[in-house]
Amino acid sequence: xxxxxxxxxxxxxxxxxxxxxxxxxxxxxxxxxxxxxxxxxxxxxxxxxxxxxxxxxxxxxxxxxxxxxxxxxxxxxxxxxxxxxxxxxxxxxxxxxxxxxxxxxxxxxxxxxxxxxxxxxxxxxxxxxxxxxxxxxxxxxxxxxxxxxxxxxxxxxxxxxxxxxxxxxxxxxxxxxxxxxxxxxxxxxxxxxxxxxxxxxxxxxxxxxxxxxxxxxxxxxxxxxxxxxxxxxxxxxxxxxxxxxxxxxxxxxxxxxxxxxxxxxxxxxxxxxxxxxxxxxxxxxxxxxxxxxxxxxxxxxxxxxxxxxxxxxxxxxxxxxxxxxxxxxxxxxxxxxxxxxxx
Ligand code: AMP
Numbered sequence: 001x002x003x004x005x006x007x008x009x010x011x012x013x014x015x016x017x018x019x020x021x022x023x024x025x026x027x028x029x030x031x032x033x034x035x036x037x038x039x040x041x042x043x044x045x046x047x048x049x050x051x052x053x054x055x056x057x058x059x060x061x062x063x064x065x066x067x068x069x070x071x072x073x074x075x076x077x078x079x080x081x082x083x084x085x086x087x088x089x090x091x092x093x094x095x096x097x098x099x100x101x102x103x104x105x106x107x108x109x110x111x112x113x114x115x116x117x118x119x120x121x122x123x124x125x126x127x128x129x130x131x132x133x134x135x136x137x138x139x140x141x142x143x144x145x146x147x148x149x150x151x152x153x154x155x156x157x158x159x160x161x162x163x164x165x166x167x168x169x170x171x172x173x174x175x176x177x178x179x180x181x182x183x184x185x186x187x188x189x190x191x192x193x194x195x196x197x198x199x200x201x202x203x204x205x206x207x208x209x210x211x212x213x214x215x216x217x218x219x220x221x222x223x224x225x226x227x228x229x230x231x232x233x234x235x236x237x238x239x240x241x242x243x244x245x246x247x248x249x250x251x252x253x254x255x256x257x258x259x260x261x262x263x264x265x266x267x268x269x270x271x272x273x274x275x276x277x278x279x280x281x282x283x284x285x286x287x288x289x290x291x292x293x294x295x296x297x298x299x300x301x302x303x304x305x306x307x308x309x310x311x312x313x314x315x316x317x318x319x320x321x322x323x324x325x326x327x328x329x330x331x332x333x334x335x336x337x338x339x340x341x342x343x
Contacts, residue, residue, distance in 0.1 A: 002333055003027045003045065004326055005070035005092070007053050008034045009077035011297050011322065014305050016043035018322030022330045027070050029056055053077060057086035065092040071329055071342060073322075074098070074296045079105065093342040095325060096273040100295040103268055107138070107179045110293065113267060117259035119278070119290040122182035128154035131180065136235075137161075138179040139170055145212055145235030147174075150183055163232055184281040184289045189243055192301050193257045194324050195272045197340045198331050202257045204250070205321055206308035208240040208300030240300040244309055252288060260293060273341050274328060275301070275321050297321050 003025035006015045016026045020043055028044045031051065038044055048064050055061055056078075065072065073095045078087070084102050087094075103109045114121050125131050131153050137160075138148050147170040151157045157180075164170040192206045215233040218226055245253065256278055265271030275297040280290035301321035304311065311319040319327075332338045 001025050001069065002329070003068050003070045004073055004095075004329065005029060005048070005065050005068070006073045006075065007056070007077050007081075008038055009053070010075040011299055011302055012038070012075070013041065013043065014302055014320050014322035015073050015075070015297070015325065016041075016322070017305065018320055018324070018326040021323050022326035024326055024330060025068070027065065027068050029053070029061070029065075053081040054083070054086070056082055057090065062091050071095050071338075073325055074101070076294070076296070076299060079296070093338070095329065095342055096275070096296060097264070097268065097270055098343045100264055100268045100272065103264075104293065104295045113263050114260070114278075114290055114293060116267065117256060117263040119256050119259065119280075120287055122184050122289055122291050124182075125180040128157040128180060131157070134183040134185075135180050136183045138181060139174040140177040140179075145210075145237050148235040149232055160232060167232075169234060181291060184283060184291065186281040186283040186289075188279070188281050189245065189288070190277055190279045190298065190300050191253045191257065192275070192277050192298060192304075192321060194275055194321065194328075195257075195261050196328055197270075197273055198328060198335070198337060202254065202261055203311075203314055203324070204253060204257065205311045205314075205319070205324060206301060206304040207243045207245060207253075207310070208303055209243050210237050210300065211239045211241055212236060213238045237299075240303055242303050242308070246286075249282070249286065249288075256288065256290065264295075270340075270343065273343075274325055297325070 004019035005027035006012050008028045008030035019026045025045045026043060027046045028038055029048045029050060046068055071093045079101055087098050103113055111121060134150060134152050136148055136150055147164055149160050151160055165172055188209050190208050191204055194203045194205050212235045215235055218233055261272045277294045277298040278290050279292035280288050282288055305320045307318035328341055332341050
């Protein structure tokens with residue numbers, strides 16, 4: 001019987017539960033320190049133990065996964081712990097388009113694809129001398145916002161970088177790849193999509209906001225003390241909170257999601273498959289300015305293990321993103337269409 005395999009981290013519980021609910025076998029690639037968490041729940045049929053997640057590229061681990069008839073479901077930890085060369089060489093069937101993960105990781109490629117998809121995107125500054133608007137300084141890798149900071153001009157950037165290094169929030173090596181982006185003021189929103197090649201439709205399955213330390217804690221501190229005590233807030237993700245949008249904003253959410261599906265098909269064949277997310281901010285005019293996308297399941301979907309107000313509109317049953325992935329795999333197996341959803 002086919003099984004769904006994933007790494008023991010990020011959104012694994014949801015993915016395993018979804019697979020179980022759909023009657024598929026489950027395989028967890030786990031490190032020894034993480035296994036006790038997963039053992040608390042009866043969701044795993046086979047553990048494949050590794051010392052480090054990067055070993056998923058090793059021949060014997062792949063052989064094991066293939067022997068267990070696995071489809072590998074990627075998530076954020078796969079991207080942050082395994083190189084793209086390794087991911088692209090994996091022989092185990094990979095749910096979704098593995099080639100688009102490079103576009104997710106490369107901020108310039110990503111920006112290009114988002115523009116092609118018809119989204120409004122923040123300005124990018126090539127050097128700090130060009131800054132003429134408040135900016136957010138980002139560092140490479142999917143570090144979950146760790147070490148990001150706000151600045152107003154080039155002097156401010158250099159001063160704050162020194163402080164960040166001192167506080168061990170950024171690594172000096174990362175400095176050569178800083179990305180300087182216009183800071184968008186407003187309300188952040190992260191819609192979770194699922195593109196089904198089998199049904200040919202883009203579904204909206206939920207929306208979250210991230211709860212980030214310590215920027216989201218600032219509001220609890222009076223302004224005067226903020227100035228005294230907290231000169232350099234950063235954006236390290238701690239958790240997620242659910243959001244529903246004004247109904248009049250939702251059509252646009254679909255348009256940008258479908259725009260990204262179309263742009264990805266054109267630039268990164270076979271295009272977007274399965275879970276993805278667009279990350280952005282609604283400004284004062286209620287325009288959505290998108291600063292990121294993720295071409296795989298995001299951790300914000302963990303909120304909706306029992307379905308969301310949007311998933312409920314498609315399915316008369318609780319439907320998490322993990323379960324939706326398993327459902328697509330199950331239908332594809334039944335209809336002999338698995339090659340349309342794996343790479
Ligand atoms: P990212 O890793 O790019 O998803 O960003 C981490 C966090 O930084 C986001 O969740 C936002 O809170 C914030 N952020 C990133 N880019 C921007 C931007 N251009 N304008 C406003 N906030 C941003």
